[in-house]
Amino acid sequence: MHRNSYHRWIIAVPVTAIAVIASVSAPRASQDAADDEQQVGQQVFDELKAKGEIVSSSPLFDQLKPIADAIARTAQPYYNHPFTFYLVHEQDPNAFATPGGKVYVTDSLLYFVKNTEELAGTLCHEVSHTIHHDSMKLIEKERSIERREIGAAILLGPTRAHVLAIALIGKLRSLGYSREAESAADLTGSDVCAATGDNPWGLVWLFQDFDSADLGKVPQVLSDHPDNQHRVQALQHHFGENPKVFATFSADKKGAKPFVPVKDAVEIFLR
Numbered sequence: 001m002h003r004n005s006y007h008r009w010i011i012a013v014p015v016t017a018i019a020v021i022a023s024v025s026a027p028r029a030s031q032d033a034a035d036d037e038q039q040v041g042q043q044v045f046d047e048l049k050a051k052g053e054i055v056s057s058s059p060l061f062d063q064l065k066p067i068a069d070a071i072a073r074t075a076q077p078y079y080n081h082p083f084t085f086y087l088v089h090e091q092d093p094n095a096f097a098t099p100g101g102k103v104y105v106t107d108s109l110l111y112f113v114k115n116t117e118e119l120a121g122t123l124c125h126e127v128s129h130t131i132h133h134d135s136m137k138l139i140e141k142e143r144s145i146e147r148r149e150i151g152a153a154i155l156l157g158p159t160r161a162h163v164l165a166i167a168l169i170g171k172l173r174s175l176g177y178s179r180e181a182e183s184a185a186d187l188t189g190s191d192v193c194a195a196t197g198d199n200p201w202g203l204v205w206l207f208q209d210f211d212s213a214d215l216g217k218v219p220q221v222l223s224d225h226p227d228n229q230h231r232v233q234a235l236q237h238h239f240g241e242n243p244k245v246f247a248t249f250s251a252d253k254k255g256a257k258p259f260v261p262v263k264d265a266v267e268i269f270l271r
């Protein structure tokens with residue numbers, strides 16, 4: 001595959017990239033907390049599977065897989081559960097990460113992105129939310145708001161993980177991450193992309209596309225925040241501060257690798 005030619009970046013780049021990633025990563029969670037993350041992630045997976053949304057086989061998944069696998073290999077040392085990517089069938093272009101290492105990409109996103117770098121940038125951004133434990137932090141932070149809901153659920157007897165998953169499923173589509181968490185995921189995501197050999201300018205191009213896109217079609221995961229310009233500037237600043245990592249990548253979109261999703265791809269769902 002063409003991506004193999006980029007493996008040299010994994011050798012050439014990581015020392016600097018690792019330092020940058022590590023500097024914005026949360027301290028390693030305790031084993032108990034890690035187990036909570038895995039359980040919450042599994043509960044979300046079960047819910048999505050029950051809704052018949054998870055694609056078990058599709059030519060689209062075959063197109064996504066090599067891009068996702070390469071990113072997972074780069075990101076794996078920074079997270080203590082295996083990264084696994086799933087394709088889900090949804091109308092809105094979107095991607096979201098749940099605790100425990102599962103990352104979901106909607107089929108619509110594959111038709112929205114204009115090139116491989118924009119897709120990779122989105123995946124790297126999501127993986128970074130997981131590395132930063134953002135969704136667990138979000139649940140913990142908002143738990144008091146949901147105390148009544150959770151209290152009611154506990155009466156019915158589910159596990160704590162199930163309760164947290166219920167809270168998370170409600171959050172996935174609205175993604176109330178703070179501006180700081182989003183920007184941190186952008187920067188770590190750009191490190192992950194660079195170390196993988198995916199041009200990290202892809203995320204910048206994606207933001208720029210939003211400004212000209214039909215708002216109804218903008219991936220919700222990235223569109224909740226009206227400060228795309230601020231995020232672009234933060235990325236550009238980060239690139240400028242780490243020339244050893246980023247100077248080799250061109251800001252020129254003309255050099256992007258096309259991503260051409262199979263039209264009307266057949267999807268078989270996990271049941």
Ligand SMILES: [Zn+2]
Binds near residue numbers: 125129177182185221
């Ligand atoms: Zn995000």
